[in-house]
Amino acid sequence: MHSAKNAAAMLTRTASHTARTVLSKFYSSVATPRYVPRRAVMYVPGSDQRKIDKVAAVAADCVVLDCEDGVALNQKEAARNTIRATLEKKRSLFAGKDCSVRVNAVSSDLWKDDLASVLASQHLPTTLHLPKVDSTRDIDMFASEVVRLLEGRHLEEPLRVFLFCESGRSLLRLAELCEHGLGLPPPLLLDGFVFGSDDYCADIGMTRSSLARELLYARQKFVSVVRSFRLQAIDLVYIDYKNLAGLERQSVEGAEFGFTGKQVIHPCQVDIVQRAFSPSPKRVQWARGLLEAYEKHQTQGAGAFTYQGSMIDMPLVLQARNVIATSAAQSSSTHTDGDLRAPSYSSPLA
């Protein structure tokens, strides 16, 4: 019941089943789009060939070739060309990784040229990141441009999308944006949202403190809403990249809050972040033990029971199943038997 294989099977849920049925009409290679874990989401400026060439040595689940904030205005065109050349000739740098591209926001003059360049490549990225999404109109404009540019092409897999929440308005409308994003037309498939804390702070007029207490409401609302829609939720950047202890503290906190991953701006941050967003061996062991005890007590007719000093009933059992499923999904992410959505249980299994 709680082996890695069964856990992966448990990931199958009604919502994703429906999505799969629809999607299998569009993509030949997979009946079931795989679950793509993204614990560390690392940005690399699209204009920086030297940093791009080092990507293969970085163990981040997801690398984002950036056209947006990491690229100076006079380097936008160079970034597009470098990214396209990388996709065409150096796709192998991204083996085992989610190869993503972040285009500029639809409120800029740049995004259409970004998309035109990136989507003209023979080898597409796995995922597109769209920053500064403030309204459903932003999503629609982006989607119709992508669909137009990909017309007539046959894709092996859906093209995943991440949207960015980076303003007060976006946070205010987040549920509406999630719902709208889940209706993206094929071949697009919404995988999650990123919380852009520094743009959010600039928008609200906040001052960042090291413990980010001022962001508690925004981060916890963000994760509550995004995870309600079974989407991945990516936490804020820790910009003080020399402070690894601070990074670890904030990463562990983000995982506790329910985020599924975290943005990273330097390779030295990757290991700490990946570890924080993986269930620890101790927690996996706790979960296995709890599930074994649960089955035993169920057979004996006991509902609630005591395990390691705490009173356990169904909600804790579901949490333990989450731990096992997440752990399994992360270690088997190259297979295709995962789920479209981040693992989460809201109701007992039938």
Next chain:
Amino acid sequence: MHSAKNAAAMLTRTASHTARTVLSKFYSSVATPRYVPRRAVMYVPGSDQRKIDKVAAVAADCVVLDCEDGVALNQKEAARNTIRATLEKKRSLFAGKDCSVRVNAVSSDLWKDDLASVLASQHLPTTLHLPKVDSTRDIDMFASEVVRLLEGRHLEEPLRVFLFCESGRSLLRLAELCEHGLGLPPPLLLDGFVFGSDDYCADIGMTRSSLARELLYARQKFVSVVRSFRLQAIDLVYIDYKNLAGLERQSVEGAEFGFTGKQVIHPCQVDIVQRAFSPSPKRVQWARGLLEAYEKHQTQGAGAFTYQGSMIDMPLVLQARNVIATSAAQSSSTHTDGDLRAPSYSSPLA
């Protein structure tokens, strides 16, 4: 003005007055349904006769005979029978207590059988608890089934209802659920909501920490919304039942946040919780003194004034009245001159 008797009279508010007018057409024994305090809300597995028989010795305001998470799947039928027999023959065990029953969620196959069994009893429970309410449809299905089962019966009092918020979706729609719940058809009467933190955590994919900092947004949003509708708000379970210091800290915190009570899973938790959700003698004394000073200053024509080193104006006066009213309601809960709703003042008295 601030004696216990006057305080109870002050509980009468427009909203409850309207409800009373409607309700008095349906229930013979009381013109004014009484306020039912529920500081400690203790679950007892419906299948566990031994624990049920000990209920009389427990000082919890509210005891919930559970058909749901505390009962193993193969014991559901046994739990129904035990609960029904308890209601028929051992109702005296619950003297002075809110005798509640928690049925299974409408998303299960179990809830209709639960209701059919419990509502066939000659002596009804005071309150029904409905877990995992994710939509207004859940409320409607539950209500129409209860109304159908009680057709033709004459009730002395309204049948109170508590709904559970235990998922991201439920928290997202909480205001809508409150509003809808306040429109429950007679003889049902919504008394409040329970926050089911462990199911919520499983749904979002959170990891629980001992200080529950990860739940700050969810708990504070929950209490803000629920109390806006003048409903009781019941805080999360503290599952580490051997850690009484931790329980006390969290109980005091919950009372400060505005919760009116807390879920309890072991008799040893009851006293600490009941105390935390009662205004302390010191606070009652603070409130009495403040109200006396207020009346004196009003007569003398002073609006704001200093009391115990703080600047006092109307909002603090209202808080002091809350303290007196809550204290009075808890000590006079067996009388029928209380309010339908939890005490709260949002506007000065006329």
Next chain:
Amino acid sequence: MHSAKNAAAMLTRTASHTARTVLSKFYSSVATPRYVPRRAVMYVPGSDQRKIDKVAAVAADCVVLDCEDGVALNQKEAARNTIRATLEKKRSLFAGKDCSVRVNAVSSDLWKDDLASVLASQHLPTTLHLPKVDSTRDIDMFASEVVRLLEGRHLEEPLRVFLFCESGRSLLRLAELCEHGLGLPPPLLLDGFVFGSDDYCADIGMTRSSLARELLYARQKFVSVVRSFRLQAIDLVYIDYKNLAGLERQSVEGAEFGFTGKQVIHPCQVDIVQRAFSPSPKRVQWARGLLEAYEKHQTQGAGAFTYQGSMIDMPLVLQARNVIATSAAQSSSTHTDGDLRAPSYSSPLA
């Protein structure tokens, strides 16, 4: 690019531009209504002539002559008369200050008489404060009464308005109230919202603690929503006016959260609050240095770069611009080249 003068110019944004275009048809003296900083918002009971006469010596940006909670019921008429006489004959007491009047709530019987008295004065206050706004209807009633009373009068400037959020319902509907308030008819112009924490606590039934942890959700939601609409957001009162260390801690926290100012109930609180809501010289220096480094790197074609040990890209640049703009607006508030709205950047400058 980052001088005070340029910063003030940078304050011009699309939303305010539109407002300006509309407003310039109504007010003769200014093409651009100025930005009115309100770091400390100090209440003075309208019935207390002695305290009013001391106002000139207090360095608060904004002084509010109060008809509401600071005035005893039997002093309401006296307060109206004193305020009107003050406006007529002692307007010079308020030189360089925002001279405001808080009327009673529309749910009281008092507000119409308050308005009739205050608006009959030849010299109007700069700003009207309306407490306890729970619905859009409250706003409409207030607006139509003001418009009626001012009919036929020619105003030099718009009459600014602050609305108070002081209940759970108000917090629940805050976005709707902001949106509605932005549509106030001329000569009214919404400048912001005040968070009335003590009435909010009375409404929810909370107990205040010294660190106000129980208000984290309410304050952070309030500031997020209000600032999303580019309005000023005024933080709670610190009622323990003898504890200046506690006041400073809470003021700094409020500024970090994104509040633009704070309510004050005693002159001894003013300096600490004004300082906390002004960018410190050190932060202004940080911002100037960052913007210089940014321009240098942009010219050299670098997008992200390191500054003082942190990775900087566009969002941090926007935060630095906020600091410069706020500092400039506060020091040049008597000029008319500021903005209608509190400074905030959500998108890069063209």
